[in-house]
Each structure stands twice: as structure tokens, then as C-alpha cells.
Amino acid sequence: MLTERRAAILGMVVSEYISTAEPVSSRAIVARHRLDLSTATIRNELARLEEDGYITQPYTSAGRVPSDLGYRTFVEMLMLEEPVEAQEQRTIEHQLHQVVGGLDEWLSLSATILAGSVGNAAVVTRPRAASSRLRHAQLVELNHDTALLVAVMDDGRVRQRMLPLQTPASQALLTERAVRLNARIEGADARLARSVASELADPDEAGTVRAIADLIDEQRIAEETFLDGLNSVLRQPEFLDADRMLEAVATLQTYRMRGLLEQTMDAQLGSTQVVIGHEHGDDSMQEWSMVISRYGDEDAIGTVAVIGPTRMPYHRTIPRVRYVARLMSHLLHEVRQS
Amino acid sequence: MLTERRAAILGMVVSEYISTAEPVSSRAIVARHRLDLSTATIRNELARLEEDGYITQPYTSAGRVPSDLGYRTFVEMLMLEEPVEAQEQRTIEHQLHQVVGGLDEWLSLSATILAGSVGNAAVVTRPRAASSRLRHAQLVELNHDTALLVAVMDDGRVRQRMLPLQTPASQALLTERAVRLNARIEGADARLARSVASELADPDEAGTVRAIADLIDEQRIAEETFLDGLNSVLRQPEFLDADRMLEAVATLQTYRMRGLLEQTMDAQLGSTQVVIGHEHGDDSMQEWSMVISRYGDEDAIGTVAVIGPTRMPYHRTIPRVRYVARLMSHLLHEVRQS
DNA sequence: GTTAGCACTCTCGACAGGAGAGTGCTAACC
DNA sequence: GGTTAGCACTCTCCTGTCGAGAGTGCTAAC
Structure with a gap:
């Protein structure tokens, strides 16, 4: 059973791990949050959280690392979304207005901007009529x-x-x-x-x-999908060694081909969906998470998504994906007016 | 002065290094080619070749590695091109005929095939009218x-x-x-x-x-350039460590944006151009080589190129780039007929 | 011009040892 | 019962050392 205190501790573990990428120790938790509890108490709680599957240890007597369930719980009930501040909104809108070319350039730029804003890879698909004729x-x-x-x-x-x-x-x-x-x-x-x-x-x-x-x-994925931010993802500490990096490149490339659409068929316009690690059916995506949103209108719908390791700043990513998707819906509407 | 024997030895060093990616020792040369000379003699010649700038040593008393000049000499006068055998031609043509979509898909597939055939990254640009109106x-x-x-x-x-x-x-x-x-x-x-x-x-x-x-x-590089084979390149031993790999990804991505066209303005249709390491003006390309060819006809010209580390199988790459470019010219012509 | 011999240099992998981080457990405490 | 101090234990990771191995340059002889 997830008591209130345990939930709070879980939240601390997850957010600490997200920002440091290092297994989180009982001491780090106490120190960082100036808790009036000893490390031993925290250790007891951590043991329970591990028992219940929210966190794991990479090896005996290392700190704790969130499991997919831990992240899911974090996203669902623990995190505080970090809103997109006015300043950042202006920056994004400004960049998006730099477009001089057509739709494709605009989509490609959107992917670039989103990737830059969240520090992970971003994918944008071209809007498509719900069912074309x-x-x-x-x-x-x-x-x-x-x-x-x-x-x-x-x-x-x-x-x-x-x-x-x-x-x-x-x-x-x-x-x-x-x-x-x-x-x-x-x-x-x-x-x-x-x-x-x-x-x-x-x-x-x-x-x-x-x-x-x-x-x-036909969904000509290859031509209808714009991917950017490969560099940002690969800079994440999870890909420090060359093998993993190679694997990551391969995953993102093939993923790009396969497309996201199948996963997001049920996503509502305006809502944002999060898929974490094993929640993907796909074996090669076990260590990846995606934050997905739709944009467009009744006539045509496209997808905006961020892809990165499961250790992802969900509290920043989710509002930013949502914001960009909304912005794109607006801009698309504006252009369509003509 | 490059005596005949020294030239032959240089050729051996280059081709050995290309295939093994390990510094080449005097012993390896004698053994591999069953020379009737001792390793000491080879060492003397190697010393001369190093003096003249054709090869270098990564550190005192390691084997020798070709310099850019060494590769250039190899390409210009030492290598024997490895022709594209009938079997391989058939494979390539067959793959190229798999295209069901339009021009873009065809170009993207060409890049994929070429990359696969030479084990490095390949870039194809969309054919453009020489001067449009x-x-x-x-x-x-x-x-x-x-x-x-x-x-x-x-x-x-x-x-x-x-x-x-x-x-x-x-x-x-x-x-x-x-x-x-x-x-x-x-x-x-x-x-x-x-x-x-x-x-x-x-x-x-x-x-x-x-x-x-x-x-x-306008040359909308981003949309007009098809890059594939990132995976193949990154598998090369020069990118074994993560930092170099990251750098490689960055280089290829930005390179993709910048486009090749400026470099190849003077390339004739049908000819194949090789740019090795420092011969690129660009600092970030010091460790890369490109094999570039044009395809198309008087009406519209595109570029086909292979990019990889300077340690590249030029003798295989050059004929393959040339072959693919020619094939693309033909197919483009066929389609244009309609 | 060629070659055998040899000292020298440098890399690389293995190994050991020690510091450090962190845990789980136990027993005592409030 | 929850909390905590103390402590033994485990595991990683860094460092330094050492020896093997590879390869060279030089010298002297052929």
C-alpha cells in the first residue's frame, strides 16, 4: 500500500533521479529535502517501495532507481507540471514565425524547436485527413x-x-x-x-x-515524419557508451520509419499521452518513453511527440508538448483560413 | 621522391589499413605480400615515406597510418578499382525497382542502397534544373x-x-x-x-x-537531401568511443543541412570526385572523406555522394558511386520519357 | 643497398588494493 | 509501533603497478 509518506518519498526519488541520472541514496533524500527523519527510516521506506515494484537497485547496495511503474505513478499523481512561462512561450512562437518556406519546413522547424525545448528527440508528422478519399x-x-x-x-x-x-x-x-x-x-x-x-x-x-x-x-512515414534532436538524446548519460549509443540511433531511425501513428490511434485531440518503457509493445523500446499529442482540427490531424529515455523530465516535457501541439493547431488554422 | 618500390609499399600500407583499421607494421607488409625483403628494409622505406608525408605514426613505435596525402596518392595512382560485378549490379537494380512511390521515395531508397553497398553514409539530392525560371x-x-x-x-x-x-x-x-x-x-x-x-x-x-x-x-537543402547509412558509418572503428560518435552524428546532421552542392559545383556529369580530409575547407570535416558524383541530364542535375571516415575503401566506393549515379541518370530519363 | 640483432618505447590488459558510497540488519529508544 | 544509531557487509570505481607484446630505429656487418 502506498502511504502518503511513501508516495512523497517516491516522488523525491523520481525527481532526483531525473535530474541527476544517478541512483538516489537515502542520504541524498534527507539532505536535499531537509527531512526531519534519519536515513535509516528512509531506507526502511525505500525497501517497501522496492518490494512494491516502484523502484529498483542496479546492484546490491547502490542507490535506488525508479522502475517504469515508479515513473508512471510519478506522472499520474506525484509530479507538479512545470508551466511554459511567458518568456519561453515568446521564444518558441518567435522561432516558429521564422519560417519562410512551406508546410514541410514548418513541420521540420517545429520538431527542432520542440526537441531543443525539452532536450530530447522530437517527431512531428504531417497532418492527414482523418480518412481521405x-x-x-x-x-x-x-x-x-x-x-x-x-x-x-x-x-x-x-x-x-x-x-x-x-x-x-x-x-x-x-x-x-x-x-x-x-x-x-x-x-x-x-x-x-x-x-x-x-x-x-x-x-x-x-x-x-x-x-x-x-x-x-498509405502513410508514407518516411516522408511524412520529421525527426530532430538526435543529438540532444544522445547526449543523455544513458548513452555514454558507444554500444548503447549505436543502439539508440538504430532505434530512433527504425522508429521513425515505423511511425507513431499506430500507438496513438486513440489519443484525443488536445490530450497528451505518455508511454513509458515496457508500456510500448515493442522490445526495442523498453528503455524509451514517449510523450505524444495530436494537433490539427476536424479536417486533418497530425502528431507531435517527444522521444527519450524513460528517465525523462516528464513534468517539463508534457506541458511543452501540449503547448507546441496547441500552437501548431492555431497556426495551421490560421494558414488554412486563406 | 616516390620510387616505384616505395609507391608499391605505400599502396600496401593504405589498403592494409583500409581493411584492418590498425596501424600497419613492417612485418605485416612482408607477411601479407610474401615479399622477399626483410622487415628492416621495409622499415627504411617506411621511414622515407613518413619523411615525405605519405604516412604517419600514431605514437613512437606503432605501425604506420596513411595521411591524407597518402590516401590521395592511393586514389590517384595506386589503387585498382574493384568493379561492380554483374551479380551486385543485379541486386542494386532489383532493389531500386522496388519503388512503389514517387521521386522522393526513389531518392531516399537510392541513398539507402548506396549506403548499404559501400558500408558508409550516402547522400542523394533531388535533381534540380541547372538554372530554373x-x-x-x-x-x-x-x-x-x-x-x-x-x-x-x-x-x-x-x-x-x-x-x-x-x-x-x-x-x-x-x-x-x-x-x-x-x-x-x-x-x-x-x-x-x-x-x-x-x-x-x-x-x-x-x-x-x-x-x-x-x-x-532557393535550394531547400533540408527537404531536398536524403541521407542514409548513419548506422553503417557509426559502426566504423573510428567511432568506437562515445564522444567521437556524438561528434560524428553532429557532423553528418549539420552537413546534411549545409548540403554538398557548394563543393561540387565544378563536378562534371559522369565524373566522380573525391574529397579527402583536410581537402574540405571545413574544420569539422578534417577526418571525413566524400566521394561525389552527379546524375541527371542537361535538364536537371542531382548529386550522389558517400561520406565516411578518411579510411574508406575508395577502390570499392568510387566505382559504386559512379555506377549508382549512372543508373539513376538512366532511370530518371526513363521516367521523364512519360 | 640489404639485413640481423638489439635496445628502446609505447600500449594495453590484468590484477590488486583501497577509498567511498550505500545498504540491511540489529538492538535500543521514544 | 515507529524511529534511529551503529556497524558489518557488498559492490563499484579509481589508481597504480607490472609484464607481455608489438614495433620501431639504429648500428654494424654483409
């Missing part, structure tokens, strides 16, 4: 047995894919086919397109529509 | 004192930028202005646009045209 598809002859399929979505995305043909087709034929297929699936979502595909007799036509369905669904 | 510009009202400038180039690039206005302007006014300015600068290159800008009396109009000129010139 096909506006128009086109077929272009590449050579005698390959066509290029170009699909324009109603949220303005343009996707293309090479399409092998079973039966060679001229440009005229392809154009005619595109007109015919457009008539059937314009405005369709991926599901409808797939059901149409299954009704088509001609294998090339069916293939084309299936490809279109894929394109509607 | 404006096709059409548009002004959109964002709010009362900001407009969005959208410029379409004749090579199909679309660039946008927010434009602060000195005098507020309605959408009607902006549209009218765009029509007027288009009439004057459609088809203009950056230089012509700038000279037109200097003739305009209205500061907002002059500002707009200047911004257009910038956009024509």
Missing part, C-alpha cells in the same frame, strides 16, 4: 508493360506508384480506362475502392483500383 | 498584413513563402498585383527578377519580386 486518378504510360498511377486525394495529397500491366496498353487505352474507373470510384475511401476492385473482371483494372485503395490508405 | 507566381491573402507567395518554376518545383506587407492589401489587390508582376517576370531567372525588383517603386511590389528571385534560387 480519392479525388481523381490518372494513368500514364511508362513503357509497354508499365504504367504510372497518379492519385490525388481530397485533402490535396498526391501519390504515385508504378503499375505493372498484365496486358500491354497504349496511352489512349489507359486514359480511357482512367476515365471509366474515376467515374466509379471518385470520392471513394479505401474500403469502398477495395470492394469495387473485387467486382472488376479485368485483372489490370482490378489491380489499378486495388493500388488506388492502397494509396488512399 | 519562374513559370507563374501567385499572391494569397493570409491576414491584413501578411500574404502568402506561391511560385511555380518551369521545372515543376513549387515554392511558397510568407510575405509581410508594409501596406495592407485585399485579395483583389493582391491578385491584380500578381497578374501585373507575372507579366513582367514570367520566364525570368533569379538574376533578371532581381534587376526588375530594383526598378519597382512600390516597396511591397519590389519585396515580392525579390522574394520570388530568392525562391527561384
